[in-house]
Amino acid sequence: MSFSVTEPSHGQKWFAGILVVGYALITLLPLLWIVATGFKSGPDSIAYPPKIAFEPTVEGYVNLFTTQTRLSNEAKAEPVDDLPWYEQLVRERGNTIVGTSRYSERFFNSIIIGFGSTFFAIVLGTAAAYAFSRFKVPLKDDLLFFILSTRMMPPIAVAIPIFLMFRNLGLSDTHAGMILLYTAVNLSLSVWLINGFIDEIPIEYEEAALIDGYTRFQAFYKVVLPQAATGIASTAIFCLIFAWNEYAFAVLLTSGTAQTAPPFIPTIIGVGGQDWPAVAAGATIFLVPVMVFTILLRKHLLRGITFGAVRK
Amino acid sequence: MAEIVLENVTKRFGDEVALDNVSLTIPDGSFVVLLGPTGAGKTTTLRMISGLDEPDSGDVFIDGHSILGQTPAQRNVAMVFQQYSLYPHLTVRQNLEFPLKSPLLQTPQAEINEKVKAVSEVLQIAHKLDNKATALSGGEMQRVSIGRALVRSPNIYLMDEPLSSLDAKLRADLRIELKRIQANSGQTLLYVTHDQIEAMTMATHIGVLDNGKLVQFGSPREVYENPVSIYSASRLGQPRINILPADLFEGDCPKHAKSIGLRPEQINQGKGEDAYVTRVEHLGDQTRLHLKFKEHDLITVTDAHTPLQYGEVVKIQPKEPFFFDEDGARIV
Ligand SMILES: Nc1ncnc2c1ncn2[C@@H]1O[C@H](COP(=O)(O)OP(=O)(O)OP(=O)(O)O)[C@@H](O)[C@H]1O
Ligand SMILES: [Mg+2]
Numbered sequence: 001m002s003f004s005v006t007e008p009s010h011g012q013k014w015f016a017g018i019l020v021v022g023y024a025l026i027t028l029l030p031l032l033w034i035v036a037t038g039f040k041s042g043p044d045s046i047a048y049p050p051k052i053a054f055e056p057t058v059e060g061y062v063n064l065f066t067t068q069t070r071l072s073n074e075a076k077a078e079p080v081d082d083l084p085w086y087e088q089l090v091r092e093r094g095n096t097i098v099g100t101s102r103y104s105e106r107f108f109n110s111i112i113i114g115f116g117s118t119f120f121a122i123v124l125g126t127a128a129a130y131a132f133s134r135f136k137v138p139l140k141d142d143l144l145f146f147i148l149s150t151r152m153m154p155p156i157a158v159a160i161p162i163f164l165m166f167r168n169l170g171l172s173d174t175h176a177g178m179i180l181l182y183t184a185v186n187l188s189l190s191v192w193l194i195n196g197f198i199d200e201i202p203i204e205y206e207e208a209a210l211i212d213g214y215t216r217f218q219a220f221y222k223v224v225l226p227q228a229a230t231g232i233a234s235t236a237i238f239c240l241i242f243a244w245n246e247y248a249f250a251v252l253l254t255s256g257t258a259q260t261a262p263p264f265i266p267t268i269i270g271v272g273g274q275d276w277p278a279v280a281a282g283a284t285i286f287l288v289p290v291m292v293f294t295i296l297l298r299k300h301l302l303r304g305i306t307f308g309a310v311r312k
Numbered sequence: 313m314a315e316i317v318l319e320n321v322t323k324r325f326g327d328e329v330a331l332d333n334v335s336l337t338i339p340d341g342s343f344v345v346l347l348g349p350t351g352a353g354k355t356t357t358l359r360m361i362s363g364l365d366e367p368d369s370g371d372v373f374i375d376g377h378s379i380l381g382q383t384p385a386q387r388n389v390a391m392v393f394q395q396y397s398l399y400p401h402l403t404v405r406q407n408l409e410f411p412l413k414s415p416l417l418q419t420p421q422a423e424i425n426e427k428v429k430a431v432s433e434v435l436q437i438a439h440k441l442d443n444k445a446t447a448l449s450g451g452e453m454q455r456v457s458i459g460r461a462l463v464r465s466p467n468i469y470l471m472d473e474p475l476s477s478l479d480a481k482l483r484a485d486l487r488i489e490l491k492r493i494q495a496n497s498g499q500t501l502l503y504v505t506h507d508q509i510e511a512m513t514m515a516t517h518i519g520v521l522d523n524g525k526l527v528q529f530g531s532p533r534e535v536y537e538n539p540v541s542i543y544s545a546s547r548l549g550q551p552r553i554n555i556l557p558a559d560l561f562e563g564d565c566p567k568h569a570k571s572i573g574l575r576p577e578q579i580n581q582g583k584g585e586d587a588y589v590t591r592v593e594h595l596g597d598q599t600r601l602h603l604k605f606k607e608h609d610l611i612t613v614t615d616a617h618t619p620l621q622y623g624e625v626v627k628i629q630p631k632e633p634f635f636f637d638e639d640g641a642r643i644v
Binding site: 202204205207208209210211212213214215216218223226227 | 362363364383384385388389390391393395397398399400401410411414415416417460
């Protein structure tokens, strides 16, 4: 067996492996629990001791997307054929579907607001970070500190002024308002993170591109951006996760048109019974976009920092 | 292909004066070498011409037109950076194509392929064209960096120590190639080097920079045979010129002379006063003789197969030496 300074030994690899698996178990178990609950029947979901093996059903998902009402006894007696499978499923519990629920609307609100605010936070953050990193900005350090300081208190500390401001500006319960708010909150993070990444890229590359006949913007676009892609991608993930999961402002500022999924999901639990499978189904679907986004950007995250071809 | 003129160019970085009132004319089609120790302002001079920095005062002209305020792209100059600066996210080929694909040139692909091929063959990197720019040795990166300039036909090539990381053979090859390309194309080239052979063999003109000032400008022979100061004289010559007190040797010495400067060929061996051999260095094609003369050390060159040994006596005598005054300026 060859010895190498940089290659970890067999034992070290095992140790690292066990750590990673252990951490994965701790973080994945609650997730598995939610996913499993989504496929349980109502009684199974609250059974004690919890059922590990259960008969899977999509009842929770059907409940999530529909509004139902109890069937009258006459209607129950009426024999009906050719019912779609989901109607049959609810009928077994003596209910009938009367319409679609608001979940998909809320979910799309989350998509628009989450991705929209991430987009703006990244575009504006990259522009600001580039300027801070490359131009002589007066009071640069103070400005950067000021931008960071907006993050020093929990955002919810300014909830009441923002609530009043939004009401007066007519931004309450609008998509634009929520995108604006989440962009503002994420901007400090994106400016700081991306500024760090751009600072790492030697200015010589842009100078070379300027000499090679490109304008400053083209140099930025063709030379800086590809090298900052890794950093920008990870920053985008952070921004999206914040905007996606944000609950407090969403509860406070949205109620209808622009309500996102987080404040909506708890309301699924229903008035009569406690429909845990439907809540779990809502949460499961809610997880998917962030997961997909992260997986799509994974290549950039793993690629790490490119070592430059600059002689130090 | 153009004439470049710097007129009273001064550049400061904070309190540091990087260029101090430099005036320099780079004639069309010339090969100008800038000499000077580290920090003398060589890179800064190139950056003034390329437009990466603007002078604090003074003016820069290309073919008689002031180019102050123009972007580097508008000036149409090509530059080989001291730090290579290859685009790390691109392959070698893409790096070489990059300037040709710029909005400035917008070369058709067929022509691009042709130029990239030709340049990569001259620079002996054709087999690495599809490597990532980061997957190269230092010398290979340096050649790609030269190639990125050579694919163009700019107003002027600016090259900042372009051969510094190459091995001796490659350096000799490329020295000849670069000179050939420049001579054939009639391009103007401003070249920074610390290498005396490069300076002597390639240059049509040599500029000597001392602490931001241009102290001498002339042909290589002029700078070598007729240096204006100790500083200028020390830039060229291997081994370096010996600087000794002016009155050390017998014979007359001009008034106000403080030091005498002796290159190896200005030391006659076999006549004159006694010096003791302290060291003999056989370099193959020549032999360096370290001598002790009246408590002063000096170095000269002698026959490659010299039988001289440590402790032996050699008679030496100055021959048409340089004399310098107190400030190091040349008197005779
Ligand atoms: N961007 C900068 N900021 C501050 N000082 C600078 C800057 N660029 C150059 N200088 C200073 O200007 C002087 C000249 O620098 P320059 O890079 O032109 O030297 P050089 O002759 O190219 O040296 P070398 O042979 O080491 O490359 C140096 O004293 C250097 O410290
Ligand atoms: Mg330099």
